[in-house]
Amino acid sequence: MITTLHIKNVGIIDDLTVDFNEGLNILTGETGAGKTLIIGSIAIIAGGRFSKDMIRKGEEFSYIEANIYCPENGIAMDGNIIVSREVHTNGRSSCKINGRLVTVNELRETMSQLIEIHAQHDNQLLLNPAEHILYLDRFIGEKLQDKKEKYQNLYQQYNKIKQELKNNYGDEQEKARKLDLLNYQFNEIQMAKLKLGEEEELEEKSKMMHNAEKLQNCMNSIDIELNENIVSSISNCIRNLEKIEDCGDIYKEKLANLKSIYYDIQEMARDISYMKDETEFDGQTQNEVENRLDLIYSLKRKYGNSIQAILEYQSNIDDEINKIQNIEQVNKKLKTELTELEKQMLILAKEMREERKTQSLKLSKKINCELANLEMNNAKFSVQIDEISENNFNQNGLDKIEFFVCTNVGEEVKPLVKIASGGEMSRIMLAIKTVLASVDKVSTLVFDEIDTGMSGKASKAVGEKLKQISSKEQVLCITHSASITAKGDYNYFISKKIEGEKTYTHIKKLTEEEVIEEIARISSGNITQIAKEHAKELRKAG
Numbered sequence: 001m002i003t004t005l006h007i008k009n010v011g012i013i014d015d016l017t018v019d020f021n022e023g024l025n026i027l028t029g030e031t032g033a034g035k036t037l038i039i040g041s042i043a044i045i046a047g048g049r050f051s052k053d054m055i056r057k058g059e060e061f062s063y064i065e066a067n068i069y070c071p072e073n074g075i076a077m078d079g080n081i082i083v084s085r086e087v088h089t090n091g092r093s094s095c096k097i098n099g100r101l102v103t104v105n106e107l108r109e110t111m112s113q114l115i116e117i118h119a120q121h122d123n124q125l126l127l128n129p130a131e132h133i134l135y136l137d138r139f140i141g142e143k144l145q146d147k148k149e150k151y152q153n154l155y156q157q158y159n160k161i162k163q164e165l166k167n168n169y170g171d172e173q174e175k176a177r178k179l180d181l182l183n184y185q186f187n188e189i190q191m192a193k194l195k196l197g198e199e200e201e202l203e204e205k206s207k208m209m210h211n212a213e214k215l216q217n218c219m220n221s222i223d224i225e226l227n228e229n230i231v232s233s234i235s236n237c238i239r240n241l242e243k244i245e246d247c248g249d250i251y252k253e254k255l256a257n258l259k260s261i262y263y264d265i266q267e268m269a270r271d272i273s274y275m276k277d278e279t280e281f282d283g284q285t286q287n288e289v290e291n292r293l294d295l296i297y298s299l300k301r302k303y304g305n306s307i308q309a310i311l312e313y314q315s316n317i318d319d320e321i322n323k324i325q326n327i328e329q330v331n332k333k334l335k336t337e338l339t340e341l342e343k344q345m346l347i348l349a350k351e352m353r354e355e356r357k358t359q360s361l362k363l364s365k366k367i368n369c370e371l372a373n374l375e376m377n378n379a380k381f382s383v384q385i386d387e388i389s390e391n392n393f394n395q396n397g398l399d400k401i402e403f404f405v406c407t408n409v410g411e412e413v414k415p416l417v418k419i420a421s422g423g424e425m426s427r428i429m430l431a432i433k434t435v436l437a438s439v440d441k442v443s444t445l446v447f448d449e450i451d452t453g454m455s456g457k458a459s460k461a462v463g464e465k466l467k468q469i470s471s472k473e474q475v476l477c478i479t480h481s482a483s484i485t486a487k488g489d490y491n492y493f494i495s496k497k498i499e500g501e502k503t504y505t506h507i508k509k510l511t512e513e514e515v516i517e518e519i520a521r522i523s524s525g526n527i528t529q530i531a532k533e534h535a536k537e538l539r540k541a542g
Contacts, residue, residue, distance in 0.1 A: 001443050001474035002042070002115070003080075004067040009056040010044075011037045012496060012503040019509075021490045024470035027478045027507075028485055028518055029494030034505035035478045038494065039117070039448045042066070042476070046115045047095075047108025050087050058502075061088040068114055070443050075110070083111065117446040118429060126403075126429050127417050133356075133401040135432065136383060138439045140359045144352060148396075151348040155395055158341045161334050168331050175324055182321050185303070189314040192295060194307050202293050209286045219275060226269040234262045346390060349397040356399060357385055363435065370431035374465060375458040376424070380406045381431070382413060426450035427458065430465045437472045445469065447477040451484055463487040482523035486538035491515045515539065 006017045013034050027035055041064045044050050055062045063086045071079035077098055085107070087093040095107040102110075126135075137144055241255040296307065303313040323330060360383035371379045386400040403416040407424050419425050433445065447466065451459045463484035466475055470489065479485055491510040496503050510518060519535035520527045 001069055002066055003069050006065040007041045008063040009059040010041050010054055010062045011056060013037055013505045014056065016505055016507060018507050020476060022474055023489035024467055024487055025476045026485050026488030026491045027494060028522060030496060033494045033496040035494045036448060039446055039478055042446055043117050045083055045085055046111040046117065047104055052089055055089055061086055070114055114442055115444045115446065116442045118450060129402045129417065132403050133396050133399065136356060136360060136363060136401055139363050139436055140355060141439055144355050147348050147352050151345060151397060152395055154341050154345050155393060158345060158393065161338045165331060165334050168327055179324055182317050186314060186317045186321065189299065189303065189310060192299060194310060196307055199296050199307055202289055206289050206293060209289065219272060223272050226265065226272060231265060231269060234258065234265065238262060345393055352397045353399050360385060366435045367431045370434050374427040374431055374461045376407065376427055378409045380413065427462065430462060434465050434469055437469050444474045449478050451479050451481040456483060459483045480522065482519050482538060485519050485522055491518065493518055
């Protein structure tokens with residue numbers, strides 16, 4: 001449930017925070033005070049559309065944040081989920097769940113499990129026939145769930161195999177073209193005889209070749225300096241130390257050190273001499289290195305960014321060539337698996353259909369009973385189940401389900417989506433929600449002026465249903481009906497005031513005495529003693 005809602009810079013709302021509670025939360029107030037903006041803000045935090053026009057005039061951004069208590073949800077921290085959404089006039093925006101940045105789609109998907117919003121002309125799910133099968137399946141519950149899960153697991157395998165068959169070169173010409181291309185690619189890589197690590201060696205050699213003249217000059221200088229100068233000088237020093245080594249241990253020690261240095265430098269001189277020889281390149285060797293590197297670079301552009309990747313690509317090509325060459329056997333095996341899956345899916349789909357047919361009658365009976373309680377005695381609700389052809393499996397089986405209703409005696413039943421009256425649609429939705437309240441996953445239901453255009457008797461019945469639903473789920477409801485207001489567990493009054501050249505929205509949780517006065521104001525327009533007595537009677541009845 002929503003425990004706290006914070007709204008900043010939305011429409012005429014400057015900075016507003018409200019705490020909601022379990023049960024039935026009723027919002028009433030002045031026309032244009034911002035009641036719908038509050039519900040709209042909840043819709044925005046639930047992933048709904050946000051227009052920059054909604055940002056309060058003169059401000060740079062709008063910000064909405066909600067704390068939702070839902071301990072059974074896996075993403076909740078200490079039972080709480082903190083959701084926020086911020087939109088700036090320059091188009092920059094952000095959505096967060098427990099401080100983690102998410103996309104609007106992720107926000108919408110998460111919040112759809114927590115909050116459901118209904119307005120008189122905004123019952124999208126109920127008006128979408130594709131959702132009707134989900135309503136029925138939720139009503140059926142565990143009796144269907146196990147079969148449906150087994151079916152959907154098979155359906156995933158079924159789609160995977162169908163896709164694999166689609167990609168398995170069923171057309172002979174396409175198969176031949178693909179084989180020619182793969183064989184060409186395989187042979188091109190094979191002929192290159194690539195070796196791991198050779199690119200680095202060749203690049204090192206190429207670098208040396210491009211600097212051959214500089215290398216030659218420097219190495220020659222080093223060779224001459226070492227052999228003709230340094231080695232000769234150290235040799236002379238050694239001979240002189242040998243003449244005086246008997247004069248003391250210190251001279252013997254220095255002689256030994258110098259001989260060690262001499263041997264090291266001799267070794268270095270030999271290495272330099274070999275390296276000098278290696279810097280001599282002929283034109284043919286340089287061409288071979290450059291051509292080899294060009295070949296490797298060309299293969300990298302086609303098949304991978306390294307020799308390792310190219311060789312892995314070649315291995316994959318080899319596997320695919322073998323697969324195509326044996327495609328008939330592969331496809332035959334896949335088709336056999338597909339046929340077996342279809343048999344299993346068909347059995348489960350028929351079992352689900354029988355369960356749906358039986359339970360749809362029970363659902364219709366319960367909803368018709370609720371419609372009668374909502375002053376729609378002549379309404380008849382029914383569930384139509386059409387069978388889909390056996391080669392058109394979908395994720396729910398082989399059933400097309402749509403809700404039908406007749407609201408007046410003598411009329412034919414029509415698809416629910418063709419019901420014109422907003423008041424009738426609101427009551428039908430309430431009847432369905434009442435029946436499904438025990439199996440609904442959402443923890444908060446939001447209703448925005450669903451009582452508009454209803455008679456007093458109908459409004460009273462709607463209030464009773466809202467009260468009934470609120471025993472299982474938190475309900476937030478904007479209303480102009482005294483009968484519905486009287487049913488509230490918690491009542492809030494929304495008002496506006498003008499300060500300077502700006503309008504501000506305020507919200508106040510009402511005391512019991514203030515609730516009576518608000519009911520009186522709604523019912524008669526004036527808070528008279530007679531109106532208050534009537535309000536007390538309504539409140540008592542609630």
